[in-house]
Every structure is written in C-alpha cells, then in structure tokens.
Amino acid sequence: MQGRGLRLRTYLLVARIALAALVAIIITGSLVRLTGSGLGCVDWPACNEERFVDVSTGHAAIEQINRLFTGVVAAAVIAAVLFALAIRPRVKRLIWLSVGLVLGVLAQVVVGGIVVLTGLNPWSNMAHFLISVVLVSVGVMLIHETRIAQIEHAQVRSEMPRAALVATIVVSLASLVMVLGTVVTATGPHAGDENAIRFGLDLGSVVRLHAVAVWLFLASLVGVAVWVRKVHARIVMRSLEIAMGWTVAQGLVGYVQYFSGVPVFLVALHVAGSIFVWMSTMRLALNLVRPIP
Numbered sequence: 001m002q003g004r005g006l007r008l009r010t011y012l013l014v015a016r017i018a019l020a021a022l023v024a025i026i027i028t029g030s031l032v033r034l035t036g037s038g039l040g041c042v043d044w045p046a047c048n049e050e051r052f053v054d055v056s057t058g059h060a061a062i063e064q065i066n067r068l069f070t071g072v073v074a075a076a077v078i079a080a081v082l083f084a085l086a087i088r089p090r091v092k093r094l095i096w097l098s099v100g101l102v103l104g105v106l107a108q109v110v111v112g113g114i115v116v117l118t119g120l121n122p123w124s125n126m127a128h129f130l131i132s133v134v135l136v137s138v139g140v141m142l143i144h145e146t147r148i149a150q151i152e153h154a155q156v157r158s159e160m161p162r163a164a165l166v167a168t169i170v171v172s173l174a175s176l177v178m179v180l181g182t183v184v185t186a187t188g189p190h191a192g193d194e195n196a197i198r199f200g201l202d203l204g205s206v207v208r209l210h211a212v213a214v215w216l217f218l219a220s221l222v223g224v225a226v227w228v229r230k231v232h233a234r235i236v237m238r239s240l241e242i243a244m245g246w247t248v249a250q251g252l253v254g255y256v257q258y259f260s261g262v263p264v265f266l267v268a269l270h271v272a273g274s275i276f277v278w279m280s281t282m283r284l285a286l287n288l289v290r291p292i293p
Contacts, residue, residue, distance in 0.1 A: 007087050008150045011094070014083045015146050019100060019139035019163055021076040024273055026132045026135045030271040032189050034264045037062040038120045044113035070109065077101040080142065091149045097142040120196035122186030123163040129182050133278055140282040147292050166224060167285035173217040174281040180210040181274060207258055214254070218247050224284070236287040243280040250277050 032038055040059030041047035047054035047064055055061035059100040086115075087094065108131055115124045187199045209234070212289050221244050228236055250273040257266035 008091075008146060010145065011083050011087060012146045012150070014080055015098075015139070018080045018098075019136065019143060021073045022101075022132070022135050022139050023279075025066070025069055025073050026129070026136070026201065027268075027272050028069055029128075029132070030065055030268055032066045032244075033185075034268055035059070035062055035124075038114070038191070038196060041066070041067070041116065041128065044116045048241055067112075069134065070105070072113075074102075074105055077105050091145075093145050094149065097145060099137055100138050101135060101142070104131060104138065105182045107131055108135070120191060122191070122197055123200055126179075126182040126186060129185075130178065131185060133178055133275075136203060136279060137282050139276040140279050143287065144283070144286045144290070144292070148290060151293055163288045166227065167288040170217075170220050170281060170288075171285050172218050173213065174278060176211045177217050178274065178278060179208070180206070180213050184210050188262060190264065211254070214247070218244070218251070221247060221284075224288075233291075235291045236284065239284040239287045243277070243284045244282045246273065246277045250274060261263055 012157045033041075037059040040057065040061070040063035041054065043049060046052040047060060047067075053064060053068075055064050059094075062085055077098065081095070084091070084094040108128065111124060111128050111131060115121070115128050118124050181198065181203070184203070184206050185205050187201045191198050221240065225237075225240055225244070228234075228240060250270065253266060253270050253273055257263065257270055260266065
C-alpha cells in the first residue's frame with residue numbers, strides 16, 4: 001500500500017492545482033467585469049467577425065486573456081481525470097469527481113458564450129458565476145476525498161448526531177448568501193459594460209437582504225461552534241475557525257465597499273473573498289459528515 005499512498009500524494013497535488021485554476025479563473029472573470037471589458041469581445045467563440053483572437057484594444061485584451069485562461073483550467077481538470085485513472089487500485093469517487101470537473105468546465109464554456117451573445121444578460125451572468133461556485137465545491141470535495149483515500153481501508157463516517165443535517169443547514173445558508181450576492185452584482189454598477197442590462201431593483205434593498213443572509217449564515221456558524229464543543233468534536237474545530245474568520249473578514253469588506261461607493265478594488269477583493277468563504281464552508285461541511293481521521 002506504500003506505492004498507492006505515494007500515488008495519492010501526487011494526486012493530491014494535481015487536485016490542488018485544478019482547484020487553484022478554478023479559483024483563479026473566477027478572479028480573472030471578475031476583473032473582466034470590473035474593468036468594463038465584458039463585451040471587449042462581441043462574438044463567440046471568435047473575439048469578433050474579423051479575428052478569432054484580438055488584443056488590439058485594452059478591453060478586448062482583458063476579455064481575450066480570460067478566455068485563453070480557460071485552456072489552462074481545461075488542462076488542469078483533464079489532468080485530474082487522467083491521474084485519477086492511473087491510481088492503483090482505483091478510487092472510483094475520485095474518478096467521478098474529476099469527471100464532474102471536466103463536464104462543469106465544458107458547461108462553463110457554453111454558458112460563457114451565452115453571456116456574450118446575450119449582451120451580458122444578468123441571468124446568464126449569475127449562472128456563469130454560480131456554476132463556477134459548484135465547480136469549486138467539487139474541487140474541494142476532490143481534495144477532501146483524496147486525503148481520506150490516503151488512509152488505508154478508511155471507512156470514514158461522522159460520529160456526531162445530526163451531522164448531515166447541520167452541514168446541510170450551513171451550506172444552504174451559504175448558498176443563499178452567494179445567490180443574493182450575484183443579485184447585488186446584477187443590480188449594481190459593475191455589470192461588465194456600461195450598456196449591459198441590469199436588474200431594475202433598488203440596490204440598497206438588495207444589499208440589505210444580502211447582509212441579512214450573511215448574518216444568518218454567521219449565526220449558523222456560531223451555533224455549530226457551540227454544538228461542536230458540546231459533543232467534543234475537536235476534529236472539525238479548525239475548519240470551523242477558518243470559515244468564521246473568512247466570513248467576518250468578508251463581511252467587513254462588504255460593509256466598507258458599500259459605504260465607500262463600491263470602488264473597483266474592494267469589489268474585486270469581495271469577489272475573491274466570497275470564494276474563500278465558500279471553500280472554507282465546504283471544508284467545514286465535509287469534515288462534519290466525513291471527517292479526515
């Protein structure tokens with residue numbers, strides 16, 4: 001089993017690279033929107049009617065670089081599948097999770113084309129971001145399951161009562177925060193282009209609704225902290241502390257950016273922070289249900 005352990009340690013690196021690529025393209029995608037470059041390329045898959053690749057203007061170059069980075073992401077997730085198939089003995093859950101990453105990236109390519117062809121329609125933009133969040137979730141699960149598979153004959157199950165229910169509540173509230181965050185984006189000033197369609201909602205009301213969801217999510221984390229200490233489940237405390245830390249930091253950035261007029265730098269920081277909040281939440285949920293021994 002030593003050889004298998006070595007292969008799984010190698011695969012853990014591959015899985016981490018794939019997750020890093022998935023996170024990176026979310027950040028580069030947010031920069032496309034925040035720089036007003038969402039329609040730097042007005043066609044898809046070519047940049048425009050004249051050129052497949054066009055970097056003649058700043059907006060076109062930014063959008064083009066983000067599109068080309070998709071190739072890096074595709075290579076990373078394909079490598080995750082190939083390396084999963086090379087593990088002996090095979091671990092089926094790693095194969096299925098990595099295949100899910102490839103299918104998700106393919107879906108993102110299609111949705112990305114719809115975003116451009118519909119002139120940055122807010123619904124397609126929201127779908128584009130939320131699919132990325134799902135892909136990050138699968139990436140976190142892939143790393144988690146790889147670490148569990150490194151333990152010989154591991155049959156990991158939580159010994160905490162109602163762990164699955166608690167994890168479901170936490171992830172559901174985090175999902176609500178993410179969805180409402182995309183609604184704020186689709187309502188606010190940074191839609192990717194000055195002529196992009198926006199939701200005709202009151203920005204203040206949407207932001208307050210988003211903030212309420214954040215407070216509910218944070219309250220759920222506090223509740224988990226009390227519950228975990230009560231049942232003496234120290235194994236999940238580290239992931240809980242990380243999730244709470246990211247959430248508090250993200251909340252502070254959110255308030256500062258709103259009351260300072262949503263400057264581009266803080267919005268970019270807030271988008272990046274949202275992904276780290278989500279990843280830490282997924283790690284917490286996984287450690288509640290399938291803790292790493």
